[in-house]
Amino acid sequence: MSEDENKPDENKLIAERRAKLAQLRASAVAAPGEISGGAFPNDFRRDSLAGQLHDAFGDRSAQWLEANPARVQVGGRMLFKRVMGKASFAKIADRTGQIQLFLQQDALGAAYEAFKNWDVGDIIGASGVLFRTRTNELSVRVDSLRLLVKSLRPLPDKWHGLADTETRYRQRYVDLIVNEPSRNVFLTRTRIIRFLRNYLDALDFVEVETPMMQPIPGGAAAQPFITHHNALDVDMYLRIAPELYLKRLVVGGLERVYEINRNFRNEGLSTRHNPEFTMLELYLAYGDYRDLMDWIEKALRGLADAIHGSRQIVYQGRNYDLSQPFRRLTVEQAIIANNPGIDPLSLRDVTYLRKVCEKLGVPINQHDGAGKLQMEVFEKTVEHTLLDPTFVHAYPAEVSPLSRANDADPFLTDRFEFFLSGRELANGFSELNDPEDQAARFRAQVARKESGDKEAMFYDADYVRALEYGMPPTAGLGVGIDRLVMFFTDSPSIRDVILFPHMRPETE
Numbered sequence: 001m002s003e004d005e006n007k008p009d010e011n012k013l014i015a016e017r018r019a020k021l022a023q024l025r026a027s028a029v030a031a032p033g034e035i036s037g038g039a040f041p042n043d044f045r046r047d048s049l050a051g052q053l054h055d056a057f058g059d060r061s062a063q064w065l066e067a068n069p070a071r072v073q074v075g076g077r078m079l080f081k082r083v084m085g086k087a088s089f090a091k092i093a094d095r096t097g098q099i100q101l102f103l104q105q106d107a108l109g110a111a112y113e114a115f116k117n118w119d120v121g122d123i124i125g126a127s128g129v130l131f132r133t134r135t136n137e138l139s140v141r142v143d144s145l146r147l148l149v150k151s152l153r154p155l156p157d158k159w160h161g162l163a164d165t166e167t168r169y170r171q172r173y174v175d176l177i178v179n180e181p182s183r184n185v186f187l188t189r190t191r192i193i194r195f196l197r198n199y200l201d202a203l204d205f206v207e208v209e210t211p212m213m214q215p216i217p218g219g220a221a222a223q224p225f226i227t228h229h230n231a232l233d234v235d236m237y238l239r240i241a242p243e244l245y246l247k248r249l250v251v252g253g254l255e256r257v258y259e260i261n262r263n264f265r266n267e268g269l270s271t272r273h274n275p276e277f278t279m280l281e282l283y284l285a286y287g288d289y290r291d292l293m294d295w296i297e298k299a300l301r302g303l304a305d306a307i308h309g310s311r312q313i314v315y316q317g318r319n320y321d322l323s324q325p326f327r328r329l330t331v332e333q334a335i336i337a338n339n340p341g342i343d344p345l346s347l348r349d350v351t352y353l354r355k356v357c358e359k360l361g362v363p364i365n366q367h368d369g370a371g372k373l374q375m376e377v378f379e380k381t382v383e384h385t386l387l388d389p390t391f392v393h394a395y396p397a398e399v400s401p402l403s404r405a406n407d408a409d410p411f412l413t414d415r416f417e418f419f420l421s422g423r424e425l426a427n428g429f430s431e432l433n434d435p436e437d438q439a440a441r442f443r444a445q446v447a448r449k450e451s452g453d454k455e456a457m458f459y460d461a462d463y464v465r466a467l468e469y470g471m472p473p474t475a476g477l478g479v480g481i482d483r484l485v486m487f488f489t490d491s492p493s494i495r496d497v498i499l500f501p502h503m504r505p506e507t508e
Helices: 008-027 050-057 062-067 110-115 165-170 172-178 180-202 243-251 289-308 331-338 350-360 370-381 435-450 461-469 481-488
Strands: 071-084 087-094 097-104 123-132 138-149 226-229 234-238 256-264 276-285 312-315 318-321 327-330 390-393 415-420 423-430 474-480
Touching (some): 050 071, 050 087, 050 138, 087 123, 097 110, 097 123, 110 138, 165 172, 180 256, 180 481, 243 474, 276 481, 289 390, 289 415, 289 423, 289 474, 312 481, 474 481
Antiparallel strands (some): 071 087, 123 138, 226 234, 256 276, 276 474, 390 415, 423 474
């Protein structure tokens, strides 16, 4: 059963609006020598926006406005109307806000009679002079009025708005019309991305674009989406990360590069995961992972200043202080701190770690080594506890196939992940630039894939060849834009910050 069949009242309203549109079409006949715009005219042009009018005239008195008449032409969606005999009020919304219209039968004549038959949701254009009402609200005294678009579907009740979460995600266009907080989330998202771009451009980074369809999916441990290129007759993969292409550019001499990119991973959906998501990925030649940790601290403080004007952020009812130095600890330190009774001296003993995983109820693969088992324990017992800004570094080489091995301890790599509010926001490391070591790690990944690990990496011979030309010492970083926006907009779900999140198809 369709959604409309469950809403007979709404169906009736839609039918009434369609009948009004039919009348408009029938009456939209041009007079001799004129050109008709039909039922959907496109010759109206605004010269003013609501927000601009409030900014420019918001502090002007009624007397000032009367002495200095400002003629304006505004247009937008009608969100409210009140007809009172020979005078009426309406409010329209444009991209900057709302402005009130005051309409009088004497001034508008036939247009006023037509207005009484228009509906909330219709898009209208109006011309007139600014003034203040008796309640001191800045308004337009309208002397010219036109219907520009007839809305066929009624908006949600103004008192309850669009409250159903699933409907908000499926019909984002309605959500944006009626829910100002939702609009503000996406405007803030744009500000965050603009800030990051400007920040990197000022540091002499170059923004680039890399392929979204790739013959070999690389740069992350994830299951890819598969497609087929008909002309080449080859299977291709939607990228899971741009990493290996960006590092090819570093080899080519673009020493500071970044991409704000869409990635695709064939994984489950949750409040933290969407199969299509946005990342900022950057590479810095002649730097290491510690430089990137410093960069994240500075960038997040700058974002807090730019977005909120404060480094004290409230997210989901909890206070976060971004002004203090971010905590830094190793993977093993984090495991020990969150697992009382665990033996610190056995954290690289496979047999011991298997028993710990079994006790925790964590499924494991018989081919998992100590590094992989460590990460299973970490993800089960540590991640959700990392609320305040925290860098966890010294990741095992087994789960970091693209990271540079630590010079003092080859079991580990010079890699970190950044956590905030119990979720990973960034992943960075000193890049592995030894082509022979990289080839060996790719072979190990292939062995894992052959043993059943669907997220293990492919062998990328061209990338190894690129490294054989020589890549300078480099640090690389990936930042989850969606999760970053969640934090700065106090949004509980990733679907709240993606305009069109993936969902199951609607049933008929």
